[in-house]
Amino acid sequence: MNNWQETLLRGESPIADAVVRVDTYGIALVVDEAGLLLGTITDSDIRRGQLLHLAMSEPCSKIMNAHPRVSNHGQPPAHARELMRRHTLFHIPIVDEAGCLTGMARIDEPWAARAEDQWIVLMAGGRGQRLRPLTVDTPKPMLKVGDKPLLESIIGNLCEQGFRRFYIAVNYKAEVVKDYFRDGADWGVEIRYLEETSEMGTAGALTLVPESQQQRLVVMNGDLLTKVNLHHMLNYHAEHKSEATMGVREYDFQVPFGVVNLEGHRIVGIDEKPVQRFMVNAGIYVVEPELIAAIPRGQPSDMTTLFERAIADGQTTSVFPIREYWLDVGRLDDFERAQTDFRKVFS
Structure with missing residues (x-):
């Protein structure tokens, strides 16, 4: 170099x-x-x-x-x-x-070649209850942020990173998603659909991936506006030899009061409006095929249950801290913020 x-x-x-x-x-x-x-x-x-x-x-x-x-x-x-x-x-x-x-x-890692072989599962089957009335006729991932549906921005960002193979899990208003993206050819990608006959949860939808494709999967919620680098996440997952990796985001919460610290009945200190920090689930995962194969068939199952089961079984799980732009477009105020952020971050 x-x-x-x-x-x-x-x-x-x-x-x-x-x-x-x-x-x-x-x-x-x-x-x-x-x-x-x-x-x-x-x-x-x-x-x-x-x-x-x-x-x-x-x-x-x-x-x-x-x-x-x-x-x-x-x-x-x-x-x-x-x-x-x-x-x-x-x-x-x-x-x-x-x-x-x-x-x-x-050494120049052949990221593009590796990315082309990596399947990404995008979750687009939820009802988006917290975004009503916007989601009465439109599934949440198809709401327009900027000049295009949120899900299109997700796929476009991942295309820029070299990823080309996508499963989209659909349920609520599935035809809206399928009619828009079809087989993905217009975006230069391959899109297949996981069609839920009832709500199966994020992990449950993975059981619909054909057995021939039961490989390591990247799983991502379809309501995220983010610039996360999935190459870095996959490298991090491999580096830690994990069976499952969860993307996390730091969340700060300021207590609006003075917090009184006690020993019995005695006051030993007062913290004025302290800030508490948490790492929260960011809705992006890397999961190895062994864990996917263990997901119960025919019943709803979410990703937190998958991780809890993996931990109980002694499997290696990791967190991947997201330092790139990330926004969960789950509420009306988030949707309004997404419109502003999109012009700044994605233009």
Whole structure:
């Protein structure tokens, strides 16, 4: 990689600077004043920092991988490529005997080819009760945000990332969705339909995926306006060797009163209008076929039940913190906000 110097940061540099480099180059390299490699930062490191509620002003040394894999200066390029292939890395620093950075190797992951083989299930069967009267004649994913249906924006964004194969789960006003998208040819994609005869829940709809297609699936609610990078989510899922990964979003709630802290009857402190932070389900998932095969047939089942069952069975589950734009268009005020945000974020 010829421009590897542009990825460099000091340990005291803010996380915000690391975000810019990772979004531009895929990695940030942390060095000291002598050029000694102190660590690396990738998209996954930034997202793990989110789980710790680290502010963008915090030093990037708090999220860096202080023990990265490296290739030694003078080794043939094939050595670096083999390390990246073996450990599913896209970049690897090259250092001299003293550990000082001398370069960086990069392998271009064939994301487009991999994305073309990945099936994405979009959930579009709900009744959208909280959006009535807008959804009396139109299913929620087909409501227009900007100049196009919400579901079309979702498919368009995923097309830009290279994804081409979609299942759409339909039930309420199914013909509206099917008549609009048909087989997807107008968008250069393949669309098949999972037709629910009754409401089956998000997980229950996955049982309609033909057995021949029972592979790892990306599942996404059809009422989301988001720029989430699914490549990063799939990499994160693989990196953590998860059977199921749930996209999550930080949600802040400010208590509108002073919270009194007690020990028995004694007041030991007062927090004035504290802010509580939670990680909430963002409606985007990656699920391995073994979990899909275990979903009960012929009865409603939701994704929270799937995760609870996986946890009870000792399966590995992970959360993927979403740092990109994300909005659940579930209520009338969300729908109004989506109209404003669409012009800013998607124009």
